[in-house]
Amino acid sequence: MPVRILIYEDNINLRESLSNLLSLTGDYQVCASYPDCSGVIMQVKELMPDVILMDIDMPLVNGIEAVRRIRTFNQAVQIIMLTVFDDNTHVFDAMYAGANGYLLKKYISDKLMHSIREVLDGGAPMSPSIARMVITSMQKAEPARDYQLTPREKEILQFLSRGNSFKMIAIELNISLDTVRTHIKRIYDKLHVCSQIEAVSKAINEKLV
């Protein structure tokens, strides 16, 4: 049973090239291809593809919005973005929306077949530069400065960050309210803040918890 593929791409030349390319081997069946996503929900429901190749820059409905719409009712279909955009915004929006892969058009010819195979095997085919963007974004998300908090202080700060009042923390940890207050005061000193919210805000944003 061939893999059913659905294509959204507004450039007619590329759309037909893709169709032709995929039809060569016999492993793939392009069940349809459209120049825009205005009917994407109906089309996906109707055609039940295994894989969708999705351009981003299209008239009427862009490819990222289309992915969002598809994901409202179908988590199973594998979606590979196929685009010229390699900026942060497009890449991450597409990922958040629910794409499973992201290929830059300049590398398509080399990688398309392999990528379709990979996404069906539970992978996430990405052009190298895209993969690097993704993991770089994860890395810069943690400077994690060290404020020399003691274990007990970290524990208190965690409770605080989850929304517990001083009183609740005292009960939870089975210590007196004043002890909690003492810890909190020391935390304020070390974090250079002077209120709960500042402390919690700093703790969460700098991943101290």
Place this chain on the structure above:
Amino acid sequence: MPVRILIYEDNINLRESLSNLLSLTGDYQVCASYPDCSGVIMQVKELMPDVILMDIDMPLVNGIEAVRRIRTFNQAVQIIMLTVFDDNTHVFDAMYAGANGYLLKKYISDKLMHSIREVLDGGAPMSPSIARMVITSMQKAEPARDYQLTPREKEILQFLSRGNSFKMIAIELNISLDTVRTHIKRIYDKLHVCSQIEAVSKAINEKLV
């Protein structure tokens, strides 16, 4: 000029296989290989490799800690993790620590050469299942429930989340303190919370800000 490669791998058989494999083509020069990371800082400074292949499970100092140590003084060397671990904790810890690629050992023979080339070209070689884990983690990070906050309420909540007191918000927005309080009370209602910290905690964790 061949690519200089440094290997950390405690299994002697694998370590030597890797060395031999990489030496075959002449494009790569294995400048050293070690069974543990106890001297990693000195070794990297001394040998100045272009690429490091890093196992995770090693005696004395594990590979993730070693990556952290390397990144304290060298951002340029490309580090590829080479491991059997495919669980969330190991993968993300390695990425956070500063790895540039992550290959599962079972696929090494196929992909090693290609991955080294890719990481040097600014990519981030990952085994397919790892890549999928990474982008899945990005996706589930945004449920973004809708609490029907009005624009003004979102604005107030943002100020609050940055650590501003009621008084500061009032001054900043040029409205009365009581008005701020009214907005905050309505926010509490909509978010089903009853204190600043709960609200801020919820706002940050659910990406309402």
Place this chain on the structure above:
DNA sequence: CTTCCTGTACCCTGATCAGGTGACACATCA
């Protein structure tokens, strides 16, 4: 052995916040 750090605990004063109630102008929508 003494100093320093950590965790514990108490007290006091003034500031800030929570929860409730009430009010009014303006806009939209039915």
Place this chain on the structure above:
DNA sequence: TGATGTGTCACCTGATCAGGGTACAGGAAG
């Protein structure tokens, strides 16, 4: 036209928090 939603403002009471100080036991480090 009336209902509803939004943004504005006010007052009151009790709870909670901030900032200051003081104290002491136990452990680590010098």
